Amino acid sequence: MTTTAPPAHIAMFSIAAHGHVNPSLEVIRELVARGHRVSYAVPASFAEKVAETGATPVVYTSTLPTDDDPDAWGTELIDNIEPFLNDAVQALPQLAEAFDKDRPDLVLHDITAYPAPVLAHTWGVPALSLWPNLVPWEGYEEEVAEPMFAELKASPRGKAYYARFEAWLAGHGVDTHPDRLIARPRRALVLIPKALQPQADLVDESVYTFVGACQGERAQQDGWQRPADAEKVVLVSLGSSFTKLPGFYRDCVEAFAGLPGWHVVLQIGKFVDPAELGALPSNVEVHSWVPQLAILRQADAFVTHAGAGGSQEGLATATPMVAVPQAVDQFGNADMLQSLGVARHLPMAEVTPERLREDMLALLADPEVARRARDVQESMAREGGTARAADLIEAELARS
Numbered sequence: 215m216t217t218t219a220p221p222a223h224i225a226m227f228s229i230a231a232h233g234h235v236n237p238s239l240e241v242i243r244e245l246v247a248r249g250h251r252v253s254y255a256v257p258a259s260f261a262e263k264v265a266e267t268g269a270t271p272v273v274y275t276s277t278l279p280t281d282d283d284p285d286a287w288g289t290e291l292i293d294n295i296e297p298f299l300n301d302a303v304q305a306l307p308q309l310a311e312a313f314d315k316d317r318p319d320l321v322l323h324d325i326t327a328y329p330a331p332v333l334a335h336t337w338g339v340p341a342l343s344l345w346p347n348l349v350p351w352e353g354y355e356e357e358v359a360e361p362m363f364a365e366l367k368a369s370p371r372g373k374a375y376y377a378r379f380e381a382w383l384a385g386h387g388v389d390t391h392p393d394r395l396i397a398r399p400r401r402a403l404v405l406i407p408k409a410l411q412p413q414a415d416l417v418d419e420s421v422y423t424f425v426g427a428c429q430g431e432r433a434q435q436d437g438w439q440r441p442a443d444a445e446k447v448v449l450v451s452l453g454s455s456f457t458k459l460p461g462f463y464r465d466c467v468e469a470f471a472g473l474p475g476w477h478v479v480l481q482i483g484k485f486v487d488p489a490e491l492g493a494l495p496s497n498v499e500v501h502s503w504v505p506q507l508a509i510l511r512q513a514d515a516f517v518t519h520a521g522a523g524g525s526q527e528g529l530a531t532a533t534p535m536v537a538v539p540q541a542v543d544q545f546g547n548a549d550m551l552q553s554l555g556v557a558r559h560l561p562m563a564e565v566t567p568e569r570l571r572e573d574m575l576a577l578l579a580d581p582e583v584a585r586r587a588r589d590v591q592e593s594m595a596r597e598g599g600t601a602r603a604a605d606l607i608e609a610e611l612a613r614s
Contacts, residue, residue, distance in 0.1 A: 219608035221249040225318035226269070226344075227309070227327035229301075230257035230280050232454045233521055234324045235264070237346040237405040240428045243267040244604040253318065255309055255327075274308040277301045282484070284455040284541075291366050292375060299379050302328035306386075309333060320611055325396045332386050340614045342607060343402035347522040347543050350397050351416035359393065401610065403603050406522050407529055407594045410550050423606060426597030427526040429507060438505050440512040444497075445475025448515040448574065451506060453524060456540035457483025460490040463500075466517060468567035470574070471495050479509055507531070515574050520548040520559075529556065530594055532587035534577040536560050536570060555586040 226242060228235050235256060242252050246268035254269040259280065261271035278301045279286035287294055306329040313333070321341040323330030334341035350359070366372035379392040388395070401421060408414050408424040440447055450466045452459065463480055470478045471494070478498045482488065488500045506524065510516060510531040518524040520537040525547045528535045535557035537548035551557035558573040577583050598605075 219248070219250075219611050221251065222319040222611050223316070224250050224252045224320050224322060224607070224611075225272075225313060225330075225333075226252060226254045226322040227330035227333075228254070228256050228260075228324040229278055229326045230259050230276055231278075231326070233523060234326055234346055235260050236523055237428065238322070238324065238344050239263065239267050240600045241344065241403075241405075241603045241607070242269050244600050245607060248604060248608070253313070253316070255312070255330075272309070272312050274305050274312065277304060291362070292369070292371050296375055298326060298328060299375065299382070302332075303382055305329050306332060310336070313337075320607070320614060322607065328395065331390075331395060331399070332383070332388055335388050336386060340610055341400065342610055343396070343399040344603075345402045345404045345406075345422065347406060348411050348546065349402065349404055349417060349422045351411075351413040352418060353416060354413075355393075359397075363393075403606055405603070406526050407590070407597060409529065409554055409590050409593060410522070410525055410547060412546060412550060424597055425603040425606070426594045426599050427530045428600040428603055429527070429530065438508045438512070441477050441497075443475075444477035446473070446515065446578075447477045447479065447509070447513040448517065449479045449481070449504070449506070449509050449513045450517040451481040451504065451524060452483065452519040452538070452540060453521045454483060456519065457481075458485035460486050462538070462562070462565060463491055465565055465567045465570060467491065467494060467498055469570035471498050473571070479504060479513075481506070515578060517570065517574070520544040520551060520557075522547065525551060526594070529554075529587070529590050532556075532584070532591040534574070534583050534587060536573050536577070538562055538565060554590055556583060556590060 224245060242254060245252055252269035253272050254264040255272040255274055256264055257276040258273045261273050264271045278297050309329050317337050319339060321330050321334040321339055322344055325343060325345055331341045376392060383390060404422050404424045405428055407426045411417060448470050463482055470476050480500045481504045482500060482502060484502050507527050510527050510533050513533055516528045516533045516535045518528060518535050518537055520539045521544055535551055537551050537557050537559050539545045539548045548559040552559045558577060560573055
């Protein structure tokens with residue numbers, strides 16, 4: 215049941231990345247529908263997508279690499295994290311000026327938006343994190359973070375990074391260690407199903423509330439129809455960033471297109487020319503982008519990179535998955551999907567047409583997979599999704 219709250223001004227902050235903007239959009243759309251005024255700070259490339267929710271884009275200039283250039287993130291851990299601090303330092307004055315005469319009542323922010331909690335502290339308003347992937351559990355720092363960051367923190371470049379980060383925070387009156395600024399928020403809504411969370415029983419749910427997939431009706435996802443003669447439909451998608459893999463897509467065509475009655479939908483991203491795939495049979499369609507959720511609602515199978523968005527959409531539609539992770543949290547998500555009994559984790563190094571076909575046919579032939587998928591789908595529905603997220607945001611407004 216939705217709550218009733220007086221109209222308020224809410225500011226949302228994110229970066230120019232599909233995996234960070236998309237999970238928040240239906241929540242923002244719902245808040246606008248309830249009468250709240252939402253200002254959404256985002257780089258220009260996502261302004262139109264934000265405006266479609268009814269929010270007002272507040273455009274700022276970012277220095278972060280984008281989905282168009284995933285190689286720009288470098289190869290070392292410090293290469294992956296340093297750009298966020300650099301971007302935050304240069305973005306904060308832009309954002310402070312943009313909101314100077316229009317302060318919000320509440321700040322919402324993605325985990326990558328370092329300026330947001332700093333601005334909330336400056337303005338004296340509460341901040342609520344909209345978390346798009348797995349969260350830390352009690353003991354996470356000791357088990358995962360400390361071993362991962364130990365070498366970096368001992369290096370000259372790592373020491374300089376932390377010294378600069380701490381000085382930046384202190385200069386704005388924020389007495390918080392950089393590692394805790396985002397990872398240990400006062401309050402967070404987790405926009406993934408609890409089923410995807412490792413060590414879920416050790417998560418502090420007074421801080422992190424799982425609301426599950428916030429998908430809405432997705433009117434913009436309409437427009438794809440399952441072919442009438444298709445006995446099985448398989449969607450292949452590796453998301454928006456790590457998609458420059460024409461050989462992988464050719465393997466998928468070889469794996470599935472020859473199966474009687476199968477129809478294959480390939481999303482190949484913007485880095486692959488369809489001509490690289492060669493001549494394709496009539497039961498294969500190729501697109502740089504597809505309305506993924508609309509297809510999954512009609513599909514029988516899903517080959518995914520196991521990003522947070524794709525994983526939860528596969529779970530929400532009870533679609534068996536072969537997970538072929540490419541980067542960051544996708545490896546852990548693939549393991550979680552496999553442990554739920556609804557997917558198989560297939561490392562990219564082991565991909566062959568025969569292995570893809572074998573794994574997918576085994577999943578579809580097992581009635582236990584279908585049963586487990588339905589169980590997870592039902593548990594996700596009980597988490598509340600978009601409406602519950604909006605209720606909790608309004609409750610935060612009421613408290614403030």
